[in-house]
Amino acid sequence: MQRRFVVLVLILLGAATTVASAASAQTATRKPGDYPLTPDSLPQDGVPKGRLEGPFEFRSQIIANTVRRYWIYVPAQYTGETPANVLVFQDGARAINPTGALRVPQAIENLVFRKEIPVTIGVFITPGQRGDVFPDNVGTGNPNNRAQEYDAVDDTYARFLIDELLPEIGRKYRLTADPARRAIGGTSSGAICAFTVAWHRPDAFRNVISGIGSYVSIGYRAATADQPAKSGGEIYPTWIRRMPIKPLRVFLQDGSNDLDNNWGNWFLANQQMLKAFEFANRTADTRKDGGPRYDVRHEWGDGAHSDAHLGALLPEVLRWMFADGLRNRAPESR
Numbered sequence: 001m002q003r004r005f006v007v008l009v010l011i012l013l014g015a016a017t018t019v020a021s022a023a024s025a026q027t028a029t030r031k032p033g034d035y036p037l038t039p040d041s042l043p044q045d046g047v048p049k050g051r052l053e054g055p056f057e058f059r060s061q062i063i064a065n066t067v068r069r070y071w072i073y074v075p076a077q078y079t080g081e082t083p084a085n086v087l088v089f090q091d092g093a094r095a096i097n098p099t100g101a102l103r104v105p106q107a108i109e110n111l112v113f114r115k116e117i118p119v120t121i122g123v124f125i126t127p128g129q130r131g132d133v134f135p136d137n138v139g140t141g142n143p144n145n146r147a148q149e150y151d152a153v154d155d156t157y158a159r160f161l162i163d164e165l166l167p168e169i170g171r172k173y174r175l176t177a178d179p180a181r182r183a184i185g186g187t188s189s190g191a192i193c194a195f196t197v198a199w200h201r202p203d204a205f206r207n208v209i210s211g212i213g214s215y216v217s218i219g220y221r222a223a224t225a226d227q228p229a230k231s232g233g234e235i236y237p238t239w240i241r242r243m244p245i246k247p248l249r250v251f252l253q254d255g256s257n258d259l260d261n262n263w264g265n266w267f268l269a270n271q272q273m274l275k276a277f278e279f280a281n282r283t284a285d286t287r288k289d290g291g292p293r294y295d296v297r298h299e300w301g302d303g304a305h306s307d308a309h310l311g312a313l314l315p316e317v318l319r320w321m322f323a324d325g326l327r328n329r330a331p332e333s334r
Contacts, residue, residue: 185209
């Protein structure tokens with residue numbers, strides 16, 4: 001009896017050692033910033049394929065003397081009988097790259113099929129290129145008007161998107177007008193661009209997906225004899241703390257190894273955004289204000305200035321953003 005007990009203990013100790021060794025090996029092989037995609041962002045057997053249409057070219061009157069490209073993802077379940085949810089992503093060529101870190105159309109495809117988000121049309125937009133010709137060799141890189149559009153904190157890009165481009169797409173597809181069923185996202189300067197759209201136009205977009213957001217001073221311009229100083233993204237924590245709360249749902253992602261340069265520290269800037277949201281909500285609660293509160297979630301990791309972490313998180317973020325749409329359909333969709 002005693003011998004059997006000793007043997008059993010040795011077996012259990014051996015199994016525990018094996019498990020611990022495997023876990024240790026897995027931890028040892030992971031490097032900072034390693035965030036593999038989940039199956040939700042990979043092609044799955046039995047999932048009907050949607051259509052990725054484009055690229056189309058668009059010349060804006062609001063952002064004059066620019067041309068940009070965009071793509072539209074239409075899931076197989078779209079019929080046009082009811083308005084579809086809308087997801088807009090900046091830096092569209094990166095977002096649709098089938099071998100990239102984000103693979104947004106594939107995530108939509110899988111989640112819509114499993115009815116984990118409502119039928120959602122994706123709109124993927126590049127920044128503008130100055131002039132009349134969009135160069136074919138840009139690939140997933142940056143057209144030359146990106147900083148002027150994405151890192152500005154005024155409403156110019158919001159007006160272009162809401163008043164020009166979406167109505168153009170709406171001629172062919174039924175897009176929801178309900179801001180709670182519209183999301184806008186991006187990474188880096190594309191993230192602050194997405195936030196700026198929702199900040200200025202919460203009547204049009206109330207969901208923001210922000211990865212490695214550039215809430216730093218890229219858009220700052222010092223005062224000159226003819227022009228006053230112009231703020232960049234560094235101003236947002238101040239505005240969030242001091243202005244009335246807007247009805248926004250925001251997801252923030254960043255990593256501790258993100259950029260630190262003359263424009264600012266990205267990880268610190270994203271933490272400042274989170275603290276500003278929390279302060280605004282706490283202050284409103286203390287005052288017993290009856291208005292909206294910021295609905296914010298965040299995920300900090302150890303990545304650098306990379307799309308990888310948001311790519312791994314994106315399916316779960318979309319579930320959270322659009323969950324209310326599955327439970328409580330807006331009147332327009334009934």
